[in-house]
Amino acid sequence: MAILRLFAAAREAAGTGRDEMVGDSVGQVLAEAESRYGAGFSAVLATCRIWVNGEAAGPETLVKATDEVAVLPPVSGG
Numbered sequence: 001m002a003i004l005r006l007f008a009a010a011r012e013a014a015g016t017g018r019d020e021m022v023g024d025s026v027g028q029v030l031a032e033a034e035s036r037y038g039a040g041f042s043a044v045l046a047t048c049r050i051w052v053n054g055e056a057a058g059p060e061t062l063v064k065a066t067d068e069v070a071v072l073p074p075v076s077g078g
Contacts, residue, residue, distance in 0.1 A: 001065050005071070013037060025063060026057050051069075052069055053068055
């Protein structure tokens, strides 16, 4: 299980900022999250950047149980 960290709109859509997800890759972890959290989360996820242990990652990036997958929505400000 990888540790899933959710920020800003992703956290709001999921109703939590941290969870554990089953999966061997980022794609599998995010698919599990979409299944668990539903369509609202999926809509937010489509706009997000994904990082594993502080480095940019794609769906094919492999993850271990101790890895942290972070979902970061775009941030605006002035």
